[in-house]
Amino acid sequence: MLNRTSPDDNLLVKTTGGRIWTGAEASPFVEAILVEKGRVIASGALSSIESQLPGSLKVLEIGQGELAIPGIIDSHLHLAEGAKALRTVQLTDVNSQELFEKRLASFSATLPEGSWLTGRGWDHTLWGGELPTWEWLEGLEPPRPVFLARLDGHMALVSQLAMELAGIDESTPDPPGGCIVKDIQGRPTGILKDTAMELVQPPKREGGLLKQDFISGAKHLASLGITGAHDMWLPMEQLSTLRETCEKGELPIRLRVAIPAHERADLVAYVHEHGCGNEWLQWDMIKIFLDGSLGSHTAWMLQDYTDAPGDRGLVVTNSENLKRQVMECNAANLKVLVHAIGDAAVRNALDVFEECGPGQYRIEHAQHIHPEDLPRFSELGVISCIQPIHLADDARWLEDVLGEERARWSYPWATMKDAGATLAGGTDWPIAPASPWLNLHTAITRETNDGKNPGGWFPEQGIGLEYALKMMTQGSAMASGEGDCLGKLAPGFWADMAILNRDIFELPSSSLLEVEAVSTWVAGKQTEMQ
The missing domain is CATH 3.20.20.140 (Metal-dependent hydrolases)
Incomplete structure (x- = not known):
C-alpha cells in the first residue's frame, strides 16, 4: 500500500463565511480544524488552534454559504455494478412497452454485432403491473443476447437467445431460492427471479476493464461527497484486482467489501495469509441472502x-x-x-x-x-x-x-x-x-x-x-x-470530509436536492472526482 500521507501533509481548514460541522456532540460546529498526517489533531476556535500551527501547511477556506462535513460513508452499494450502470442502458424512467422497446433498439444500435445488451432499472409498476416477456426483445436487429435487471436487482428479463445459451427451457427446474417464471403452457417467459438470474451469465469484465470500473465508480462516488463505501458483493476472484488498484493509489475513497457467503472458506484462508486489509481497503465481511x-x-x-x-x-x-x-x-x-x-x-x-x-x-x-x-x-x-x-x-x-x-x-x-x-x-x-x-x-x-x-x-x-x-x-x-476513527471531524479521527455548496442546516428540506459537493477530501487530501 502506498503511503498516501507524508510528514508535510498539514492542513488547516477554517471558516471564512461558511461553517464546519464536526458531528461531535460536545462541539458540533467549530471555526477550524487542524490536520496532520491525514488525521484531525485539533478543532475549535481558530484562535485556540493558531498556536499549534506548524511552519508549513495548506489552508482550506470554507467560504460564504458553504459547509464542511465529515465525508459520507455509503454503507451499502455495489461498486462495479454501479460503474457498469454508468455505461449501459438505463430504464428507470420507462413507463410503456413502446418506450421500453424504443430505448433498447436505440442502445442496441450502438453495440458491436454479437455482443450482449445489458442494462437495468425497469419497473413494471410504471406501466400498469404487467411483467415484460422475451417477446418484448424480439424486435432487436441484429438479434443479440439480452440481460436486463429490474430496478431492485432481484428480477431480470432475458432474451430468447440468452435463455438458449444458458440451456433454459420448459424442462429447467427452479434453482433453490429462485424462480424461472413460466406461462400457462410451461414455457419460460424470460423473467428470472433471484438465484434463477445466475443461470444467465453475460460476459464478465476482468483485468484492466474491471479495474477501470472500480476507478470510475469510486470517482463518481467521490464527486458526490462520498469518502467511503461498503461494497456488498465482491467475488473473491475480483479481490486481487481491487487490491492492486488500491495499492497503486488509484482509488480516491475508502472501501470495505463483503464476500459472498458461498466463498467464506476461501476468505478465511485468504485472511489467514494476508490479513484483513488496512485503513483504505478491508475485506472482513460475509454477505448472506x-x-x-x-x-x-x-x-x-x-x-x-x-x-x-x-x-x-x-x-x-x-x-x-x-x-x-x-x-x-x-x-x-x-x-x-x-x-x-x-x-x-x-x-x-x-x-x-x-x-x-x-x-x-x-x-x-x-x-x-x-x-x-x-x-x-x-x-x-x-x-x-x-x-x-x-x-x-x-x-x-x-x-x-x-x-x-x-x-x-x-x-x-x-x-x-x-x-x-x-x-x-x-x-x-x-x-x-x-x-x-x-x-x-x-x-x-x-x-x-x-x-x-x-x-x-x-x-x-x-x-x-x-x-x-x-x-x-x-x-x-x-x-x-x-466508529472510533471515521465519521467525525474530531481529534484522532481521519480527516475525511466533503465541502458542500450549501449549508444543509439552513436549507428547507425541499432544497436538499440542490446540494452538491464542491470538493471531497480523504485523509486530508483532495480526491479526484468524475
Missing part, C-alpha cells in the same frame, strides 16, 4: 402478500444453513451481513443471531419489520443498514402489496431509532442513485417519487436532519467497526 425483494414478490413475509394470496415470497437461505454460516463467520471473527427485506426474513435473522451469541452482526435493508421485533436490534447489538432512498419508489405501491397495517411498519426508522438501534445509511447504488442528498431528503421527508405524498408517507417515521446525517457518517463507520 435470506430473501429477495418486495417489488419482485420474493421478500419472505410472515403472512401472505395482500395482492397474491398463498404467496409469502422466497426463502433463499433456511434457518439451519444460516446458523451454520453465522457460526463459521463468528469463529473466524468475520462480520456477518444478512440481506433481509421481509418481516419473516428479519425475524429469522434476529432469531439466529440470538441463538449464535455475540458477533458482529448487520441486517441489510430491514424494510418490513414486525413491531414485536423492533426492540431486538438494540437488545442483540444488531446494526440496521437501511437505504431510505428505496422508500421514495416502493411506497407508491406498497400498501397494495402488503395492506395498510403492515405498510405502517415498513421502513420504521423513527421507531427503530427510538428503540435504541444503530442505523447506518446507504443507497444500494445502482439499484438507486448514489446521491447522498436524495437519500437524506427521503430519510427526512418520506416523500414518494410520484408526488402523491407531499407531507410524507407515514411521516411519523421520518428522522431529523442531524440524526440522518450522523446515520450516513457515524452510523456507517460503526457498521464497519470504525
Whole structure:
C-alpha cells in the first residue's frame, strides 16, 4: 500500500463565511480544524488552534454559504455494478412497452454485432403491473443476447437467445431460492427471479476493464461527497484486482467489501495469509441472502402478500444453513451481513443471531419489520443498514402489496431509532442513485417519487436532519467497526470530509436536492472526482 500521507501533509481548514460541522456532540460546529498526517489533531476556535500551527501547511477556506462535513460513508452499494450502470442502458424512467422497446433498439444500435445488451432499472409498476416477456426483445436487429435487471436487482428479463445459451427451457427446474417464471403452457417467459438470474451469465469484465470500473465508480462516488463505501458483493476472484488498484493509489475513497457467503472458506484462508486489509481497503465481511425483494414478490413475509394470496415470497437461505454460516463467520471473527427485506426474513435473522451469541452482526435493508421485533436490534447489538432512498419508489405501491397495517411498519426508522438501534445509511447504488442528498431528503421527508405524498408517507417515521446525517457518517463507520476513527471531524479521527455548496442546516428540506459537493477530501487530501 502506498503511503498516501507524508510528514508535510498539514492542513488547516477554517471558516471564512461558511461553517464546519464536526458531528461531535460536545462541539458540533467549530471555526477550524487542524490536520496532520491525514488525521484531525485539533478543532475549535481558530484562535485556540493558531498556536499549534506548524511552519508549513495548506489552508482550506470554507467560504460564504458553504459547509464542511465529515465525508459520507455509503454503507451499502455495489461498486462495479454501479460503474457498469454508468455505461449501459438505463430504464428507470420507462413507463410503456413502446418506450421500453424504443430505448433498447436505440442502445442496441450502438453495440458491436454479437455482443450482449445489458442494462437495468425497469419497473413494471410504471406501466400498469404487467411483467415484460422475451417477446418484448424480439424486435432487436441484429438479434443479440439480452440481460436486463429490474430496478431492485432481484428480477431480470432475458432474451430468447440468452435463455438458449444458458440451456433454459420448459424442462429447467427452479434453482433453490429462485424462480424461472413460466406461462400457462410451461414455457419460460424470460423473467428470472433471484438465484434463477445466475443461470444467465453475460460476459464478465476482468483485468484492466474491471479495474477501470472500480476507478470510475469510486470517482463518481467521490464527486458526490462520498469518502467511503461498503461494497456488498465482491467475488473473491475480483479481490486481487481491487487490491492492486488500491495499492497503486488509484482509488480516491475508502472501501470495505463483503464476500459472498458461498466463498467464506476461501476468505478465511485468504485472511489467514494476508490479513484483513488496512485503513483504505478491508475485506472482513460475509454477505448472506435470506430473501429477495418486495417489488419482485420474493421478500419472505410472515403472512401472505395482500395482492397474491398463498404467496409469502422466497426463502433463499433456511434457518439451519444460516446458523451454520453465522457460526463459521463468528469463529473466524468475520462480520456477518444478512440481506433481509421481509418481516419473516428479519425475524429469522434476529432469531439466529440470538441463538449464535455475540458477533458482529448487520441486517441489510430491514424494510418490513414486525413491531414485536423492533426492540431486538438494540437488545442483540444488531446494526440496521437501511437505504431510505428505496422508500421514495416502493411506497407508491406498497400498501397494495402488503395492506395498510403492515405498510405502517415498513421502513420504521423513527421507531427503530427510538428503540435504541444503530442505523447506518446507504443507497444500494445502482439499484438507486448514489446521491447522498436524495437519500437524506427521503430519510427526512418520506416523500414518494410520484408526488402523491407531499407531507410524507407515514411521516411519523421520518428522522431529523442531524440524526440522518450522523446515520450516513457515524452510523456507517460503526457498521464497519470504525466508529472510533471515521465519521467525525474530531481529534484522532481521519480527516475525511466533503465541502458542500450549501449549508444543509439552513436549507428547507425541499432544497436538499440542490446540494452538491464542491470538493471531497480523504485523509486530508483532495480526491479526484468524475
